Each structure stands twice: as structure tokens, then as C-alpha cells.
Amino acid sequence: MNKLKEIILVKNGELALKGLNRRNFEETLAKNIQKAAAPCGGVNVWRAQSTMYVTPLDSGADIEDIVSCISRVFGIAALSRAAEVEKSMDVILPSACTYLKDDLENARTFKVNAKRADKKFPLKSPEICAMAGEYILKQFPHLTVDVYSPDVTVTIEIRDTAAYLHKQPIRGAGGLPVGTGGRACVMISGGIDSPVASWMMAKRGLALSAVNFASPPYTSRRAEDKVRDLLRKVARWSGEIRLHIVPFTEIQEAIRDNCPEDMLTLIMRRYMIKIAQAIACEDGAQALVSGESVGQVASQTLGALVCTDAAANMPILRPVIGMDKEEIVEIARRIDTFEISILPFEDCCTVFTPKHPKTKPSLDKILLAETALENERICVADMIERALVNTAVEIIRSE
Amino acid sequence: MPCNESKRCFVLQKEIYLDNSATTRPSAQAIQAAVEMMESRWGNPSSTHAKGDEAAAALHEARCHVASALSAATEEIVFTSGGTEANNIAVFGAAAKNAKVGRRIVTTAIEHSSVLDSVAELERRGFEVIRLQPDRSGHIPSAAIREAITSDTILVAMMLVNNELGSILPMEEAVRAARNHAPRAIVHCDCVQAFGKLPVNVTRLGADTVTVSAHKIHAVKGAGALWKRKGLHLPPLTYGGHQENSFRPGTEAAPLIAAFGAAAIAAGDRAKMAARYEKVKALWEEARRRLVDIDGIVINSPDDGLPYILNFSTCCVKAETMLNHLSERGIFVSGGSACAKGEPSHVIKALGLPRDAADSAIRVSFCADNTAEEVRLLAETVAEGIRTLAHFQKPKPKKRENAEKI
Numbered sequence: 001m002n003k004l005k006e007i008i009l010v011k012n013g014e015l016a017l018k019g020l021n022r023r024n025f026e027e028t029l030a031k032n033i034q035k036a037a038a039p040c041g042g043v044n045v046w047r048a049q050s051t052m053y054v055t056p057l058d059s060g061a062d063i064e065d066i067v068s069c070i071s072r073v074f075g076i077a078a079l080s081r082a083a084e085v086e087k088s089m090d091v092i093l094p095s096a097c098t099y100l101k102d103d104l105e106n107a108r109t110f111k112v113n114a115k116r117a118d119k120k121f122p123l124k125s126p127e128i129c130a131m132a133g134e135y136i137l138k139q140f141p142h143l144t145v146d147v148y149s150p151d152v153t154v155t156i157e158i159r160d161t162a163a164y165l166h167k168q169p170i171r172g173a174g175g176l177p178v179g180t181g182g183r184a185c186v187m188i189s190g191g192i193d194s195p196v197a198s199w200m201m202a203k204r205g206l207a208l209s210a211v212n213f214a215s216p217p218y219t220s221r222r223a224e225d226k227v228r229d230l231l232r233k234v235a236r237w238s239g240e241i242r243l244h245i246v247p248f249t250e251i252q253e254a255i256r257d258n259c260p261e262d263m264l265t266l267i268m269r270r271y272m273i274k275i276a277q278a279i280a281c282e283d284g285a286q287a288l289v290s291g292e293s294v295g296q297v298a299s300q301t302l303g304a305l306v307c308t309d310a311a312a313n314m315p316i317l318r319p320v321i322g323m324d325k326e327e328i329v330e331i332a333r334r335i336d337t338f339e340i341s342i343l344p345f346e347d348c349c350t351v352f353t354p355k356h357p358k359t360k361p362s363l364d365k366i367l368l369a370e371t372a373l374e375n376e377r378i379c380v381a382d383m384i385e386r387a388l389v390n391t392a393v394e395i396i397r398s399e
Numbered sequence: 400m401p402c403n404e405s406k407r408c409f410v411l412q413k414e415i416y417l418d419n420s421a422t423t424r425p426s427a428q429a430i431q432a433a434v435e436m437m438e439s440r441w442g443n444p445s446s447t448h449a450k451g452d453e454a455a456a457a458l459h460e461a462r463c464h465v466a467s468a469l470s471a472a473t474e475e476i477v478f479t480s481g482g483t484e485a486n487n488i489a490v491f492g493a494a495a496k497n498a499k500v501g502r503r504i505v506t507t508a509i510e511h512s513s514v515l516d517s518v519a520e521l522e523r524r525g526f527e528v529i530r531l532q533p534d535r536s537g538h539i540p541s542a543a544i545r546e547a548i549t550s551d552t553i554l555v556a557m558m559l560v561n562n563e564l565g566s567i568l569p570m571e572e573a574v575r576a577a578r579n580h581a582p583r584a585i586v587h588c589d590c591v592q593a594f595g596k597l598p599v600n601v602t603r604l605g606a607d608t609v610t611v612s613a614h615k616i617h618a619v620k621g622a623g624a625l626w627k628r629k630g631l632h633l634p635p636l637t638y639g640g641h642q643e644n645s646f647r648p649g650t651e652a653a654p655l656i657a658a659f660g661a662a663a664i665a666a667g668d669r670a671k672m673a674a675r676y677e678k679v680k681a682l683w684e685e686a687r688r689r690l691v692d693i694d695g696i697v698i699n700s701p702d703d704g705l706p707y708i709l710n711f712s713t714c715c716v717k718a719e720t721m722l723n724h725l726s727e728r729g730i731f732v733s734g735g736s737a738c739a740k741g742e743p744s745h746v747i748k749a750l751g752l753p754r755d756a757a758d759s760a761i762r763v764s765f766c767a768d769n770t771a772e773e774v775r776l777l778a779e780t781v782a783e784g785i786r787t788l789a790h791f792q793k794p795k796p797k798k799r800e801n802a803e804k805i
Binding site for chain 2: 216217218219220344345346351
């Protein structure tokens with residue numbers, strides 16, 4: 001028998017709930033699927049009811065590669081491979097046995113599920129089920145039928161153009177299609193948490209921009225490359241990310257030289273937020289994303305978060321706020337960023353770490369300390385302006 | 400490019416390379432030897448035709464040079480891919496050979512990671528590992544060695560010169576203790592940092608196995624050797640062919656080994672070695688003198704160490720920052736073999752330095768090509784770095800008062 005022509009069936013996740021916006025969601029999802037599969041030769045996507053049909057443009061493409069790319073597209077609940085065959089029971093039955101041979105051989109029970117979208121097809125769904133069940137039992141005599149919890153479900157779908165035999169579905173990435181929720185700007189340092197936070201917000205449908213603060217010579221070129229490598233991993237799920245690298249040395253040194261040591265980190269974070277916000281606005285982002293988790297370090301106590309939030313006038317999304325380090329690490333491993341995150345380079349957050357940072361800071365004291373950066377000798381506003389002018393922008397794509 | 404970088408980064412006409420314990424610049428002779436092997440004598444040394452014979456002859460020649468530099472017999476030299484592999488073969492080989500005799504391995508806490516990680520793996524497999532701690536200056540006390548080497552010790556693995564501090568370890572003491580108290584013990588000596596700098600005579604050293612590496616003596620990366628005492632049989636780590644007496648099978652990296660041989664001629668020449676030593680010692684003293692003059696700097700290397708390595712701490716600028724600062728000015732040094740974010744190397748940790756000193760430890764390592772002028776520039780640039788980059792400048796008393804009043 002010739003190699004069967006295969007396609008991929010995609011089940012939308014929460015999309016079905018989205019009422020009038022559904023069309024928009026589906027269109028974005030289709031576009032994202034096409035982009036994700038582009039490296040494997042590209043695909044066509046068409047929709048019918050709540051299923052999307054993904055067909056490879058290149059008939060020689062490796063369907064497994066395409067499945068693996070698409071499995072990282074947010075907005076998909078489940079996906080399965082399917083064989084496209086001629087709409088005749090003489091072809092459908094033997095094809096089903098060949099196509100699902102491995103699954104059926106390794107199963108003990110099965111059932112047949114028929115969907116007849118083409119109402120002109122001569123057999124009705126129950127008749128298809130009965131015929132197919134009998135045929136499969138003859139081919140695989142060790143099997144028994146179990147309609148309640150079968151090991152394998154043989155799905156036969158009759159559409160206008162052709163019949164489809166479904167393989168067992170695998171879980172999709174879940175979430176919502178990237179881009180349907182607007183854009184957010186993630187503050188990424190190079191640690192474990194911020195890539196996970198980025199991934200989680202992309203999962204909820206947000207397109208990503210990213211800001212990294214570089215402080216040469218305290219931080220090195222390799223620290224910047226590390227951030228690029230991390231974002232390349234995240235981009236496998238989120239699609240392309242606009243990365244802004246902000247030269248931050250001047251501001252960091254000014255803070256070090258003019259503010260009390262125990263407030264350094266918080267004051268630094270507040271200026272980072274102000275800068276990130278300006279970049280976010282320019283990029284059309286409506287929120288910042290950070291990898292903070294309550295109480296993880298001194299600058300992430302509730303009191304410290306109050307002080308950092310006061311510097312912001314857009315929401316700061318903190319998806320890992322209530323997670324333990326192990327939970328964050330688990331996701332970092334799953335999205336393959338963990339091994340990069342633990343590379344030992346100084347980053348903007350570790351450069352000037354006070355020995356005894358304030359864990360219960362007072363906003364008033366911090367605001368007063370910041371006045372030392374705003375006088376005839378030092379002008380932090382000018383420094384911010386310079387940092388923004390000299391910020392380098394690049395687009396990060398998955399490899 | 401961010402403005403800070405352009406402001407800070409000015410290109411020096413000349414690079415100042417002071418990281419010779421990490422690797423060295425290949426000598427003209429080494430490069431020529433490798434190129435010649437690739438251009439004309441590129442046969443497989445195992446081939447039994449003339450093309451193979453040419454390569455085999457070159458390999459033999461290199462073996463003679465390396466053996467002669469170590470005062471060893473030619474057939475005792477086993478070529479490897481470098482120091483790490485040689486240390487692995489020696490440590491795992493000794494453990495496998497002696498596994499039925501005992502489980503005790505004695506080493507130091509300041510070995511190269513290729514020894515430390517190997518013995519850690521053996522520990523997981525049920526061996527007992529004793530890691531001798533250094534004193535504040537990086538010395539391993541002789542008494543501790545004598546005490547640690549008991550009759551059930553099967554392997555003593557110790558370096559001759561520490562790669563981060565330059566301290567010289569009491570190998571003689573270890574060999575004597577092993578021979579007197581642990582007759583079955585195999586004594587392994589990692590001579591990677593000593594080779595070409597101190598006269599290494601394997602017979603006088605008294606060890607059973609010795610590791611050396613090519614790229615630390617102005618040859619190229621990818622070759623090294625294990626000297627194995629004649630008559631000592633160790634099981635191999637890898638299997639596959641008859642090369643290196645089936646002890647280290649695989650087609651030999653003939654060009655790299657030829658370069659190793661060429662570099663070993665100069666490295667082993669005792670007169671040249673003494674001249675290099677004198678020159679480097681003067682540089683070391685000059686560097687030490689200039690650095691201790693800088694406020695806050697402490698020297699971590701011992702005074703009686705090998706003068707090729709000078710380790711110091713600025714106590715106020717993190718090692719990585721100082722490295723970046725020096726690198727931007729064309730001066731290349733090292734922050735220890737495993738400079739990590741907030742994590743000093745295992746050697747620096749073992750010294751038990753205060754946190755500030757440990758976080759800011761810098762290793763300068765010389766070769767005979769370095770000059771006093773380079774040392775002067777190094778000291779000046781370090782001082783400049785301390786002035787501009789100190790992580791916490793002493794808060795002015797007045798400001799602190801203000802902050803407290805708020």
C-alpha cells in the first residue's frame with residue numbers, strides 16, 4: 001500500500017468559550033500555527049467547526065517534526081495525526097488497520113467512533129461503527145470492544161472531500177493564541193524565574209517584548225548572550241520577541257554612590273521599572289511582566305513589591321508570584337531554559353548586592369533617598385534619557 | 400553599541416596575556432610541527448604503508464621528546480586528549496585495579512576538577528574519599544598526609560603545583576607515606592602546572608602515574624600525556640584498538656601530538672627552564688610589590704609557591720567585574736578556574752578566606768614572554784578598576800547620618 005497522506009487535526013482549547021471574538025482567536029491561531037510550522041516546510045490551515053485541519057505544503061515533510069512544532073503553539077487543547085483516504089469503506093477499513101496497526105496491536109480493548117459530516121455518504125454513523133468494529137476484530141483477534149473506556153479509539157471521520165482516520169490525540173500546549181491578549185514587556189535578567197514568567201504570560205495569549213539591563217563592565221557580553229539564548233527558547237512557544245538591551249551602568253553607579261546601601265536593590269528596581277515602562281509604551285505593550293515571587297529574596301518581600309509597584313503606572317504581571325522555587329524550576333526544565341539560566345554570569349541584579357538589604361522598606365524613605373539623584377550635580381532623568389537613546393533593539397526568534 | 404561601552408572601551412595596541420595557566424600561546428615550533436603533519440605527513444600512524452610509517456615516525460619522535468622532558472622511558476608515555484583525560488584514566492584505572500584491595504582514596508580539596516569530580520564519582524560507587532584541606536596559604540600540611548595515608552589506602556592523587564594559587568604540594572611526603580604505610584596504593588601526580596616550570600623527573604618524583612598537558616607548554620589544545628611507570632598495568636577506560644598499547648585506543652591526534660613533542664623540547668630543556676624561572680620570578684615579585692601597594696589588596700598565593708601564578712584579592716570589586724574591566728583594556732587574567740556568580744572556586748573556598756576576599760580573587764599567571772612593563776600596566780589598571788568599580792564605596796559619614804535621620 002502507498003504511504004498514506006497525513007494531516008494534523010487541531011482541537012482548540014478555551015477558544016470555544018470566546019463568543020463573538022472566536023473568529024479573531026481562530027484566525028490568530030491559524031496564523032501562529034503557520035508560523036510555527038514554517039521551518040518544517042510550511043502548512044495550510046483550514047477550519048471546520050471546532051477543529052483545524054493542518055496540511056503540510058511539502059508532501060515530503062516529516063509529520064512528526066510538524067507535530068512537535070505545533071505542540072508548542074498556545075491555544076491548542078489537543079492535536080492528532082490523521083490519514084486522509086478515499087471515501088469508500090473498501091479503502092477506509094484496510095487503511096484504518098494499517099494506519100493504527102501499532103496502537104491496535106498494543107491495546108486490549110478498542111472502540112470505533114464515526115463522524116459523518118458528509119450526509120450524502122451512504123452509511124450512517126452507527127453502521128460505519130459496526131462494520132469497522134467487525135473488520136478490526138477479524139484483523140486483530142486479541143482485541144475486545146469496550147465502548148466506555150477503550151485503550152484505543154478508532155475515529156473515522158467522513159467529510160465532503162475525503163475520509164480521515166485519526167491517531168490517538170496528544171495534549172496541546174493549552175492557553176490562548178499568542179497575540180490575542182495584546183502585548184506585554186518582560187523584564188529579563190538571566191535568572192530562572194523571568195523566562196518562566198515570560199512563558200506563562202505568552203501562554204495566556206500575550207505577545208512579548210523584553211527588556212534587559214546591561215551594566216558593563218560589571219556584566220559581560222556573555223550575560224547578554226545568555227539572555228538571547230533564554231529568549232530563543234521562550235520564542236519557540238511565544239513567537240518572536242522584541243529585545244531591548246538598555247545600558248544601565250551609569251544609573252547603577254549613581255545609585256551606588258549616592259543612596260544608602262541597604263536600599264540599593266529597591267531603588268535600582270524602581271528605575272528599571274521606569275525605563276521598562278517607557279520602552280513598553282513605545283512597543284505598544286500594556287503591562288510589564290516580572291519573575292518575582294513573594295518572599296524569595298529581600299527585594300521581593302511584600303513590602304518591597306509595594307515600593308517597586310509605586311514606581312509603575314502600568315500593571316506589573318507576576319505570574320510566578322505564588323510559586324515555590326521548585327515549581328518554577330519544574331517549568332523552567334520543561335521549557336528547556338533551566339540549564340541556560342544557571343550559567344554563572346553576573347547579571348544586572350547581582351552587580352551591587354547589599355550585604356544587609358532592607359526587607360521591610362518604607363516608601364517614604366526610598367523616595368527621600370532618591371532625591372539624592374536629582375540635583376544640580378546629578379540628574380537621573382538625563383541618565384534615563386541617555387539610556388533610552390542608547391538602547392539597542394533586536395528581534396529574537398526561535399532557532 | 401551602548402554609550403557606556405564606547406566610553407569605557409578603548410583598544411590597546413597590544414594584548415597583555417597574563418592567563419598562562421589557562422592556556423599558552425602556541426610556539427612557532429609547535430605550530431610548524433602541527434602544520435607539517437597536516438600538510439604532508441597526514442597518514443594514519445597505524446597504517447602499514449609508507450604514508451602510515453611517516454606518521455608513526457613523527458609520533459615516535461614526539462614521544463621521545465615528551466619522555467625526555469620528564470626523564471622517562473619512551474614506552475612509558477601514553478598520549479591522551481589532554482590533562483583531564485589523563486587524570487581520569489589514572490584515577491579510575493587505579494581504583495579499578497585496586498578495588499579488591501581496599502576502598503580508601505586520599506586526595507586534596509584543591510585538586511583540579513578532573514581529579515575531584517573523578518573521585519567524587521568513585522565515592523558514589525562506594526569508595527571512601529579523604530580530601531585534605533589546605534591551610535590559609537594553600538599548603539597541604541605534611542602531617543595531615545602522613546595521617547591520612549593508612550594501610551588500606553589504594554590511591555593517592557595529588558597535584559604538584561596548584562593551578563589557582565601556585566602552591567607546591569609535598570609530593571615527596573605523600574610518596575614516602577604511601578610506600579611506607581600503603582604498599583598497594585597507586586600514587587598519581589597531576590603535573591600539568593609544573594611541567595616545563597619545575598624540573599619534573601618522574602623517577603625522582605616516585606609516583607606511579609603523572610599527568611601533563613600540551614597546551615600549557617606552548618603547544619596546542621587537544622593533546623596531553625599520562626606517564627605510567629613501566630610494569631604498572633591499569634585497566635583502560637575506553638576500548639577499541641591497539642593504539643597506545645590498547646590502553647588509550649583511537650587514532651592518535653598526530654598533528655597535535657607532534658606539536659606537543661616540539662614544545663616539549665623547549666619545556667624540558669633544564670637550562671632554558673632555569674632562565675625562564677628566573678625571569679618569571681622577577682615578574683612575580685614585581686607584580687606582588689606593585690599590587691600590595693594598592694589599598695585593600697591581599698595576596699592569596701604563598702611566598703614559597705611557583706612564581707608562575709599570583710593570586711590576589713581586591714576585596715572590593717567582584718572578580719567577574721574586574722575581569723571585564725581588564726579585558727576591555729586588553730589585559731587577560733582569570734578569576735580562578737570556576738569563577739561563578741557569587742560562588743568562588745573550590746580552591747578559593749577551601750582557603751577559608753573572608754567573603755570579600757573570596758568573591759574578588761584574581762589569578763595572574765605568567766610565562767617567560769611577559770614583561771615588567773606589562774606587569775606595571777596590570778597593576779595600574781587594577782588600581783583604576785578599584786577606584787571606579789568598587790562595589791561599595793565607603794559611605795560618607797555625613798550622608799549616613801542623613802539617611803538615619805529620615
